Amino acid sequence: xxxxxxxxxxxxxxxxxxxxKLFSTSTSTIDYPGAQVIWSxxxxxTNSHSYPPISTYRVLNSKGQITNNSEDPKLSNDVLExxxxxxxxxxxxxxxxxxxxxxxxxxxxMTNFGEExxxxxxxxxxxxxxxxxxxxxxxGVLLWRGFTxxxxxxxxxxxxxxxxxxxxxxVHYGSKKLNFVTISSPLTTQMPQAAGxxxxxxxxxxxxxxxxxxGAASEGDAHAAFNFAxxxxxxxxxxCRNNGYAISTPADEQYRGDGIAARGPGYGLNTLxxxxxxxxxxxxxxxxxxxxxLARNKPVLIEALTYRVSHHSTSDDSSAYRPADEVTHxxxxxxxxxxxxxxxxxxxxxxxxxxxxxxxxxxxxVLTVFEEGEKKVKPHWNEMFTDVYKDIPDHLxxxxxxxxxxxxxxxxxxxxxxxx
Amino acid sequence: xxxxxxxxxxxxxxxxxxxxxxSFSTNKALNAQPMTVRDAxxxxxxxxxxxxxxxxxxxxxxxxxxxAYKVSRGLWKKYGxxxxxxxxxxxxxxxxxxxxxxxxxxKPVCEFMTFNFSMQAIDHVIxxxxxxxxxxxxxxxxxxxxxxxNGAASGVGAQHSQCYGAWYxxxxxxxxxxxxxxxxxxxxxxxxxxxxxxxxxLENELLYGVQFPMxxxxxxxxxxxxIGKAKIEKPGKHITLVAHSRxxxxxxxxxxxxxxxxxxxxxxxxxxxxxxxMDAINAxxxxxxxxxxxxxxxxxxxxxxxxxxxxMESEVFFHLDQPAIRITGVDTxxxxxxxxxxxxxxxxxxxxxxxxxxxxx
Numbered sequence: 001x002x003x004x005x006x007x008x009x010x011x012x013x014x015x016x017x018x019x020x021k022l023f024s025t026s027t028s029t030i031d032y033p034g035a036q037v038i039w040s041x042x043x044x045x046t047n048s049h050s051y052p053p054i055s056t057y058r059v060l061n062s063k064g065q066i067t068n069n070s071e072d073p074k075l076s077n078d079v080l081e082x083x084x085x086x087x088x089x090x091x092x093x094x095x096x097x098x099x100x101x102x103x104x105x106x107x108x109x110m111t112n113f114g115e116e117x118x119x120x121x122x123x124x125x126x127x128x129x130x131x132x133x134x135x136x137x138x139x140g141v142l143l144w145r146g147f148t149x150x151x152x153x154x155x156x157x158x159x160x161x162x163x164x165x166x167x168x169x170x171v172h173y174g175s176k177k178l179n180f181v182t183i184s185s186p187l188t189t190q191m192p193q194a195a196g197x198x199x200x201x202x203x204x205x206x207x208x209x210x211x212x213x214x215g216a217a218s219e220g221d222a223h224a225a226f227n228f229a230x231x232x233x234x235x236x237x238x239x240c241r242n243n244g245y246a247i248s249t250p251a252d253e254q255y256r257g258d259g260i261a262a263r264g265p266g267y268g269l270n271t272l273x274x275x276x277x278x279x280x281x282x283x284x285x286x287x288x289x290x291x292x293x294l295a296r297n298k299p300v301l302i303e304a305l306t307y308r309v310s311h312h313s314t315s316d317d318s319s320a321y322r323p324a325d326e327v328t329h330x331x332x333x334x335x336x337x338x339x340x341x342x343x344x345x346x347x348x349x350x351x352x353x354x355x356x357x358x359x360x361x362x363x364x365x366v367l368t369v370f371e372e373g374e375k376k377v378k379p380h381w382n383e384m385f386t387d388v389y390k391d392i393p394d395h396l397x398x399x400x401x402x403x404x405x406x407x408x409x410x411x412x413x414x415x416x417x418x419x420x
Numbered sequence: 421x422x423x424x425x426x427x428x429x430x431x432x433x434x435x436x437x438x439x440x441x442x443s444f445s446t447n448k449a450l451n452a453q454p455m456t457v458r459d460a461x462x463x464x465x466x467x468x469x470x471x472x473x474x475x476x477x478x479x480x481x482x483x484x485x486x487x488a489y490k491v492s493r494g495l496w497k498k499y500g501x502x503x504x505x506x507x508x509x510x511x512x513x514x515x516x517x518x519x520x521x522x523x524x525x526x527k528p529v530c531e532f533m534t535f536n537f538s539m540q541a542i543d544h545v546i547x548x549x550x551x552x553x554x555x556x557x558x559x560x561x562x563x564x565x566x567x568x569x570n571g572a573a574s575g576v577g578a579q580h581s582q583c584y585g586a587w588y589x590x591x592x593x594x595x596x597x598x599x600x601x602x603x604x605x606x607x608x609x610x611x612x613x614x615x616x617x618x619x620x621x622l623e624n625e626l627l628y629g630v631q632f633p634m635x636x637x638x639x640x641x642x643x644x645x646x647i648g649k650a651k652i653e654k655p656g657k658h659i660t661l662v663a664h665s666r667x668x669x670x671x672x673x674x675x676x677x678x679x680x681x682x683x684x685x686x687x688x689x690x691x692x693x694x695x696x697x698m699d700a701i702n703a704x705x706x707x708x709x710x711x712x713x714x715x716x717x718x719x720x721x722x723x724x725x726x727x728x729x730x731x732m733e734s735e736v737f738f739h740l741d742q743p744a745i746r747i748t749g750v751d752t753x754x755x756x757x758x759x760x761x762x763x764x765x766x767x768x769x770x771x772x773x774x775x776x777x778x779x780x781x
Contacts, residue, residue, distance in 0.1 A: 107575040107758075108575070108576075158756060158757060166756060166757055167577070167578070167755065167756050168577055168578075168756055169575070169576060169577040169580075169756055172577070184579065185576075185577060185579040185580055186536070186537075186539075186540075186579055187509060187537075215508070215509045216509065218508035218509045218510045218513070219509060219510055219511075219512075219540065220510065220512050220513070220540070246508075246509050247480075247481060247485075247488075248481050248484070248485040249480065249481060249506060249508070249509065253506055253508070254508045254509070255508060320485065321484060321485055378757070384755065384760055388752055388753065
């Protein structure tokens with residue numbers, strides 16, 4: 001049984017929303033500074049059985065039908081079509097880049113299969129001015145914002161067009177223009193940083209969205225981020241992609257209790273749990289979170305329940321720890337892309353011909369860009385001297401000049417044509 | 421933390437075939453059978469778990485998944501959930517739990533998927549594990565092993581490619597091991613597990629799949645290599661090359677090339693970074709009168725800096741005919757580009773060039 005709202009609670013709540021008083025004038029109660037007091041004569045545990053699981057918000061059922069019309073986000077046909085097309089394009093790009101890693105053409109890759117709705121739905125609810133801190137499986141968010149296939153491919157190849165100058169592993173995308181902070185390899189560092197960024201952006205009519213997985217939520221940084229975001233009133237949306245696996249570790253070995261959402265109220269976070277494979281539910285939740293965060297200068301936690309159909313990365317073979325049937329089930333019956341397609345088809349916005357045409361276009365686009373990206377030269381060699389310090393130290397300047405002379409003198413001996 | 425977590429399980433054996441030829445040239449190894457570093461580590465943990473039921477292993481994916489780099493392969497099947505423990509992704513959590521278990525009398529082997537992730541837990545390693553014996557006035561010792569791959573792997577970028585040798589060797593209270601061969605790994609890991617103090621055991625990912633000969637002695641369950649003793653991998657009389665972990669391989673390749681030019685380099689495999697076996701280094705320098713340190717870590721305040729400083733402070737300084745020098749990883753975050761990554765680490769050709777310069781050969 002959940003806590004009953006007695007009049008006492010309500011009275012104290014009202015009082016506490018104004019100002020916490022350390023000394024009560026009432027004889028029947030003491031205002032301890034650490035929590036609100038409800039007296040009880042029964043000694044009993046509060047645990048996960050004390051209240052039902054947090055409900056999961058859903059708009060589209062697995063057949064692609066809106067179950068409650070009042071929850072229809074009423075998106076324009078253009079937005080609906082972009083949502084679906086971006087999901088399909090993401091799939092096609094993932095398939096081709098994954099294969100290219102298998103062929104040894106790039107060193108590493110991470111696909112997004114199964115989590116398309118969580119990415120696209122949340123991205124669509126925000127504006128480009130809102131700042132994104134990703135974990136590493138958010139290519140769909142970038143795609144939505146306008147990161148081109150060429151941008152993705154160039155980063156994976158680390159060629160001259162890569163904004164990161166070839167310094168990062170593949171999939172460590174970033175875009176200052178699109179307000180997407182470059183992915184950092186260490187896990188969960190994005191969470192306290194997102195809270196900090198939101199603190200800095202207070203009053204600027206922007207929110208920060210921070211993506212993380214249920215595994216990342218186990219890191220101490222997650223705790224710090226939640227606690228600081230609430231105590232410092234930061235307008236940040238913590239968006240958990242709870243996809244069931246942290247590499248090989250299943251969620252039931254990662255934590256106990258009612259998922260990541262259940263932690264929210266404990267931190268004083270306004271919390272939503274949504275069906276992460278339902279693009280409309282994710283959209284509505286993110287929009288509501290943004291409105292709330294902006295209006296109140298407060299953080300929101302969203303837990304999107306989804307399933308990682310992908311292997312963790314190209315370094316992982318998930319068949320070692322989960323049954324193939326399980327993956328197939330999620331990839332077919334509970335596929336978020338198919339769900340949106342069904343909806344679009346019910347509403348005559350999509351059909352088999354359009355599907356074929358779009359698939360063809362996607363493949364052609366990705367393959368063309370991919371071939372171009374592979375042929376592009378590498379960044380200029382002098383980039384290896386830059387960016388360790390804002391001002392290049394003298395000893396590095398000297399080395400750079402020596403190298404310039406050396407390369408000039410022996411340019412017939414070096415593959416200078418491979419560098420910009 | 422930890423990160424993108426990028427186990428790369430490629431078999432590097434073919435690249436390192438030269439090890440076998442070289443190592444087989446010693447008498448003791450004639451009857452030796454090859455064993456990978458991975459299997460040597462695995463057998464060390466297995467034997468110590470069998471011997472002492474207080475020993476257990478914990479870390480991310482060490483149980484059913486056999487460890488990200490398969491070092492704990494088969495242990496979960498053999499010892500079960502009680503002694504092979506998968507943890508959530510919280511380095512500060514499981515390092516702290518391991519320290520607590522050690523304080524309470526168990527002997528944890530705490531696996532970091534890579535030492536890059538130990539940064540999340542470094543307070544437990546240094547402020548708790550390394551200092552508790554001292555802070556408790558000798559009442560509570562912390563018999564724990566922190567182990568995992570250290571240093572540059574291959575193509576995993578700046579945040580996943582760095583050597584923690586100097587970081588941990590800096591701290592009193594810790595013992596720090598940086599093994600090279602399969603024998604090193606087996607004998608030293610067993611010593612580390614039996615040791616009453618906290619030990620940081622720095623493996624190398626690129627060596628996991630490499631086979632080295634194992635002597636009959638090393639195959640024994642009683643095989644132990646004492647912590648704090650270096651090994652002369654190759655004797656020589658003209659110059660001393662001091663290295664640890666994969667840099668020992670760099671030195672051996674260089675020494676082979678130099679031998680062809682009449683220069684006999686003595687290659688010292690440090691094995692332990694703290695304590696540092698200065699006796700071995702001193703004896704060698706007094707014989708060769710020349711010294712170069714080689715390591716993959718950064719130059720500033722590195723292991724080489726320490727070796728050279730100690731030589732400078734001792735009588736051995738007067739035995740040097742030329743200034744001692746350091747060859748280190750380049751003073752920069754690790755580049756991702758393959759060619760730059762190779763150039764950012766000491767290569768055998770760098771060692772050969774430096775030796776010839778020092779010897780004016």
